[in-house]
Amino acid sequence: MNIIGIDLGGTKLLGIRADEDGKVLAEDRVPTLAHEGPDRVIDRIIDMIGRLAKAGPVDAIGIDVPGPADPFKGIVYGPPNLPGWPEKGVHLLQIAKDRLGYGDKVSLTLVNDANASALAEYSYGAGAEKFMGKKIRHLVFLTISTGIGGGVIIDGKLLLGANGFAAELGHVIIDAFGYRCSCGSAGCFEAMASGTALAREGALIVASRRPTLMADMAGGDPDKVDAKVVSEAAQKGDPAALALMEREGMLVGVGVTNFVHTFNPEVVVLGGGVTHAGDLLFKPARATVESRIMPAYRGTFEIVSAVLGDKSAALGAVAAAVTGDGRR
C-alpha cells in the first residue's frame, strides 16, 4: 500500500509517503505559516498531498491535527496553536475530499496529533513487537513537551470516545488546588508537569535571585528560562535545577500512575522534549510510580521512551489511514 501521512503542526507541515509497515518512502516539509489562517494552511496541505502523490498511486491519506478533532465527522475544532480556525469547527476531510478529487477511491482519515503518535509508537515504534519482544494490545502514550498530550491503545484499537475527543491526558487534573491551566481549568497534568510548567518553576528561582546556574544560562532573565535551561543546569549538577527535575519526575510519575490505574496497559511510552533529560526525569518518575502503584499492578507494565522522534505523528496519520482508526 501507498499511504500519505500529513502532520499539521503549529509551526511546520510534515508530509510522508509510507507503506503499511511504516517504512518512509518520501518526505516533504514546509512551514505552516499558521498566522495566514485556515484557507492558506489548507492550500498548503492540498499542495503537499499533490507533490507526494506524484511519485505513484495513493491508497489512503491520513491527516493529523494539533487539537480536538472529530474523526467520525472529519471536523477540526479550533486548535489553540492554529489561529483563525473557528471553535465551531472546520470540515477538513470534506474540504480535502472535494479539492483532491479522488472521490471514494482514496480513503481520508483525520486524527488528533497525540493520538496519532500513540498509534505510531504502537504500530511501528516502542510498542511494536520488535522493540517489546512480544505482541502487546494495551498502550498509553504521553508526550511531555510545551504541553502534554496523550493517546491510548485498548485491545489494539485507538481510544476515541463518543466524539473522538478521548485521551486528553494532559488535562487530567493531578492537583485540584494547582496552577491555572491554559485550557481554563487548574492543576491539569499539563499545567503542573509540562515543559512550560518546568520553565515556570525555573523562572521563579531565577527571579528570586537565588544563586543557580539557571540564572547564568539565562543571563539573569527569568523570561529566558525554558525547560532546556533547567534540564541542562541539572545535568551540570546545579542543586536548584536538580530539585526541579526531581519534582518534575515525581509529577510525571503521578501521571503515569494515574494512567496505569485507569487503563492497565502493558507499556507506557514517554516522548517529547522534556524526556530528553533521560535519567534525571525517568529515575524520580519510576520511583514515584513504584511507591504509588497498587500491588496487583506490579510487574504488569513497562515504562519506556518513545523511539519515533519528530516523525511519530505523521507515521501515526499513516497508521490511522491503514487501520481505519480515527474514522468510521
Next chain:
Amino acid sequence: MNIIGIDLGGTKLLGIRADEDGKVLAEDRVPTLAHEGPDRVIDRIIDMIGRLAKAGPVDAIGIDVPGPADPFKGIVYGPPNLPGWPEKGVHLLQIAKDRLGYGDKVSLTLVNDANASALAEYSYGAGAEKFMGKKIRHLVFLTISTGIGGGVIIDGKLLLGANGFAAELGHVIIDAFGYRCSCGSAGCFEAMASGTALAREGALIVASRRPTLMADMAGGDPDKVDAKVVSEAAQKGDPAALALMEREGMLVGVGVTNFVHTFNPEVVVLGGGVTHAGDLLFKPARATVESRIMPAYRGTFEIVSAVLGDKSAALGAVAAAVTGDGRR
C-alpha cells in the same frame, strides 16, 4: 436465559436469579462473615448458587468481588475488605467450577464489583435506552461511598485492560500533594472525595470545637462523624457542613472532569451513599465540571444518578455473564 449473579461484598453476600434483560426472578441474602476466611466464604457462595439453581435450569453464572480480579484467569487478588484472601490470588472460578460440577455446560464469569455496577447501569440502569432516551455506547460509572470505585464502558464493552485491573478510578491522583490513601499512595480521588474523606473533614471541624450542628449530632465526638452526619447537618443549613459539601462537590467535579477528558463518554453515572445528598453534592459538582471542562466537550455528555441501588453489582454480574465481558 437463566443467569445467576453473585455479589460478594465485605459484609453481605447477595445472589440473584435474573433473565438476560436484568429482570430479577429470585433473590437470596446471607452475611458474608468475611472474618471466617476464604474457605468458608467460598462455601457460602457455592451454597447460595445451589439454592438459586434449585428453581430451574442455569445457563450462566457471574460473580463479582470487592477488589482486583483477573477476569481472564478467574483469579481474585486479596480484596482489602476480605481478610485472609491472599494477595497472590485465589482461583475462584476454577474452585467454583470444580465444586459446582456443571462442567462446560454453564459459563462462569468473574468481574470486579465497580465494573459490575458500571455494566449493570449501562445495560439495565441509568445508561440504558429507557432512561437515556437514546442508545449510548460510552459510559463512566463512579460509586462514591466509603471508598470510590469506577467502571467504564467503551463502545459498548467493559474496559478491562491487560489483566482486568483497569478503571481503578478511585486511585487516580487528583492532588499530587494530598492526603495519604489507604492504597499506600496519596491524594487519590478516594483519599480526597470518598465518604471517608468527607467524614475526616467533618471530624476535624468537630475536633476544633467550632460551633456546628455536626458536633451536636455526633455528641461532640469527632470519631462519631460520618459522611451522613455531614450531609444531614448541611441539609439543615449548618454553615460548616455546607462548606464541606461544597468542597466535596468540587472534588467530585474534578474527578468527573478528569474522566470526561479521559474517556469522552456520553454519560457519567454517579452512585454510592455520598450521592444521596442530592443537590448539595450535584450542584457544586456540576458547576465545577462546567468551569473546568474544555469547550469541545460541552454538550457531549450528561451527569446522572445511578438508579439500580444495592442490586447493581449483582445485576452487573448477570450482565457480565450474558455479554461475556469480564472473561475470555
